Amino acid sequence: MTMAYVLVVQPSAIVGFAGNSVVDVNGVMISKEAIVITCSLISALITILMGLYANLPFALSCGMGSNFMFGVLIQSGSLSFAQAMTMTLVSGIVFVLLTIFGIRDVIVRMMPKNIKIAIGTAIGFLLLI
Secondary structure, three states: OHHHHHHHHHHHHHHOOOOOEEEOOOOOEEEHHHHHHHHHHHHHHHHHHHHHHHOOOOOOOOOHHHHHHHHHHHHHOOOOHHHHHHHHHHHHHHHHHHHHOOHHHHHHHHOOHHHHHHHHHHHHHHHHO
16 A cells, blocks of 8 residues: 555655646656656566565665655756756665665664654554545
8 A cells, every 4th residue: 555655646746736747947847657657667676676685575665755855846946857866866875885884774773762663653644644
């Protein structure tokens, strides 16, 4: 159900609720259909990789928070689609490097247990709404 939620909400987060597409500052048109297809393919690919590499049954998808922020910046003309995708790529590389060097694990272990539970609960309630 969460994956279906992501596929429904993701296009609206980037394109907005007003129309079926948005044009960035460079004239590139981004349609809701293209976002749904891209999000579906990426979600399938990274879920399969998670299963094959980590041998864990976790479904993965695109990041909703950063995509909403980039969608607002693209709609306002402050950012091009290419710049948003570059920032997404860089943040992904940083996250992978933090994981490889064990820094992410140290940060997670330093967090109090009640904060970890609260984050999971808050995300669950957000998805429930």
